[in-house]
Amino acid sequence: xxxxxxxTLISRFAExxxxxxxxxxxxxxxxxxxxxxVFQQPLENVGQMIxxxxxxxxxxxxxxxxxxxxxxxxxxxxxxxxxxxxxxxWLIAFAFALGFGTTFAEPALIAVAGKAAxxxxxxxxxxxxxxxxxxxxxxxxxxxxxxxxxxxVAGVLRIILGWPLHFFxxxxxxxxxxxxxxxxxxxIGVAYDSGGVTTSTITVPLTxxxxxxxxxxxxxxxxxxDGFGLIAFASLTPIIFVLLMGILWS
Amino acid sequence: xxxxxxxxTSIWTTLRDILPIAVVILVFQLLxxxxxxxxxxxxxxxxxxxxxxxxxxxxxxxxxxxxxxKAMATQLxxxxxxxxxxxxxxxxTVALPWYRYYWxxxxxxxxxxxxxxxxxxxxxxxxxxHEVSGGTLQVWPLRAAVxxxxxxxxxxxxxxxxxGIPLPWFILIGYAIVIVxxxxxxxxxVPLAYDSGGVTTSTVTVPLVAALGLGLASGIPGRSPLExxxxxxxxxxxxxxxxxxxxxxxxxxxxxxxx
Numbered sequence: 001x002x003x004x005x006x007x008t009l010i011s012r013f014a015e016x017x018x019x020x021x022x023x024x025x026x027x028x029x030x031x032x033x034x035x036x037x038v039f040q041q042p043l044e045n046v047g048q049m050i051x052x053x054x055x056x057x058x059x060x061x062x063x064x065x066x067x068x069x070x071x072x073x074x075x076x077x078x079x080x081x082x083x084x085x086x087x088x089x090w091l092i093a094f095a096f097a098l099g100f101g102t103t104f105a106e107p108a109l110i111a112v113a114g115k116a117a118x119x120x121x122x123x124x125x126x127x128x129x130x131x132x133x134x135x136x137x138x139x140x141x142x143x144x145x146x147x148x149x150x151x152x153v154a155g156v157l158r159i160i161l162g163w164p165l166h167f168f169x170x171x172x173x174x175x176x177x178x179x180x181x182x183x184x185x186x187x188i189g190v191a192y193d194s195g196g197v198t199t200s201t202i203t204v205p206l207t208x209x210x211x212x213x214x215x216x217x218x219x220x221x222x223x224x225x226d227g228f229g230l231i232a233f234a235s236l237t238p239i240i241f242v243l244l245m246g247i248l249w250s
Numbered sequence: 251x252x253x254x255x256x257x258x259t260s261i262w263t264t265l266r267d268i269l270p271i272a273v274v275i276l277v278f279q280l281l282x283x284x285x286x287x288x289x290x291x292x293x294x295x296x297x298x299x300x301x302x303x304x305x306x307x308x309x310x311x312x313x314x315x316x317x318x319x320k321a322m323a324t325q326l327x328x329x330x331x332x333x334x335x336x337x338x339x340x341x342x343t344v345a346l347p348w349y350r351y352y353w354x355x356x357x358x359x360x361x362x363x364x365x366x367x368x369x370x371x372x373x374x375x376x377x378x379x380h381e382v383s384g385g386t387l388q389v390w391p392l393r394a395a396v397x398x399x400x401x402x403x404x405x406x407x408x409x410x411x412x413x414g415i416p417l418p419w420f421i422l423i424g425y426a427i428v429i430v431x432x433x434x435x436x437x438x439x440v441p442l443a444y445d446s447g448g449v450t451t452s453t454v455t456v457p458l459v460a461a462l463g464l465g466l467a468s469g470i471p472g473r474s475p476l477e478x479x480x481x482x483x484x485x486x487x488x489x490x491x492x493x494x495x496x497x498x499x500x501x502x503x504x505x506x507x508x509x
Contacts, residue, residue, distance in 0.1 A: 023368050024368050031319055039331075049313070052310045052313030052314025056307055057310075060368075065296075065303075078275065078278070101273070192417060192484030196447075196486065199452060200453075201452050202268055202304070205375070208445075
């Protein structure tokens with residue numbers, strides 16, 4: 001009994017462990033080859049590098065196991081329970097809260113917002129300068145968080161109603177193109193990048209499981225055709241919202 | 251040891267990141283849906299695995315890869331590297347022709363590709379897609395297609411910084427390709443392809459790509475690191491859509507030829 005348990009435990013970790021090692025080979029190879037052959041520098045701190053790599057591989061393995069045991073089931077159950085309850089307003093409230101909550105606290109977004117504020121609030125001097133930068137960064141974070149909240153709401157509604165994704169995405173990017181000429185030059189790069197920084201490693205599996213779970217629980221929806229697309233919304237709406245914010249701010 | 255301190259700090263920040271998600275889920279699950287979380291012990295153990303794993307992953311990256319990768323990104327744009335006759339620390343006064351930056355382009359592609367392969371979020375989506383498609387969508391080819399797109403996107407991003415061509419042009423043309431491809435690609439792949447762009451730009455890719463953009467923009471005369479450093483992520487989001495749809499189109503075309 002004990003041996004059998006141990007064996008299943010090992011087999012549960014063995015495959016992800018091998019996969020993680022394989023996944024890291026390219027990046028280790030890239031850095032190693034450039035260091036040794038292009039820059040022709042020796043590798044320093046080899047001991048630290050090896051301990052770092054061990055941590056990376058072990059961490060990725062644990063993450064994947066946790067994904068299958070924790071994140072995916074939670075997302076799927078939420079989707080299933082919401083579909084069973086049949087309350088669309090609550091589902092919308094949940095989607096918005098999830099998008100807003102995860103994005104506002106996102107470290108990558110905080111870093112980008114700080115840099116963007118430096119860029120945008122540059123002509124003012126003195127005390128007001130810093131206060132203005134801070135309020136700009138804060139407004140930017142709120143804007144992106146609302147955008148992601150709205151994205152998940154739109155994405156969930158789309159799954160429920162069965163609308164095709166590409167109309168939304170194309171319409172959205174056409175809107176981006178129309179807004180771009182009116183937005184101040186300094187915000188364009190920030191706006192375009194803000195779509196990419198909002199999707200963290202924990203949010204992505206959860207929203208994917210939620211979308212796929214919803215699509216599988218609702219009759220007539222295909223998980224592949226309707227379940228994916230939430231992340232696409234979440235990478236699109238921040239661009240539109242930040243461009244609008246740039247237009248309104250100036 | 252300092253590694254332990256780093257690990258504890260990393261666990262703490264990961265916990266802080268996961269807190270809003272956990273609160274939202276618990277509030278809705280217990281107060282709105284009023285249903286207990288099934289097998290909550292298992293789920294809790296899973297969350298512990300995710301938090302520990304992510305924390306270890308980030309510390310490991312910081313120890314093993316990020317310092318070197320970021321240093322390289324800066325070094326690639328240094329005058330003495332691009333033009334062997336120059337002194338270390340000398341700054342370029344006139345921009346070099348764009349093709350002199352070939353090592354930068356190569357590095358950009360390689361780092362975009364390899365960072366994407368190591369990206370946990372993409373792995374998660376690929377696993378889900380494999381599961382949902384009943385096994386017809388393989389995990390590895392899908393990730394390879396995304397990684398190719400990301401590598402190309404990062405490369406184009408460095409080319410844009412070197413040449414100074416405005417970002418909206420690249421985005422405009424890129425999305426025009428996406429629109430045309432959407433018409434011809436198998437319908438099943440389209441949502442997944444759209445998702446793959448946003449998924450790529452996560453824990454591993456963003457810091458490396460940002461460092462590359464920053465180093466390059468500060469090394470080239472006439473570019474501002476603040477203004478031109480932005481835009482790399484946007485291109486990294488865009489091209490995986492094209493390559494994933496392209497991969498599906500290629501697979502479909504080959505199937506048709508065989509039958």
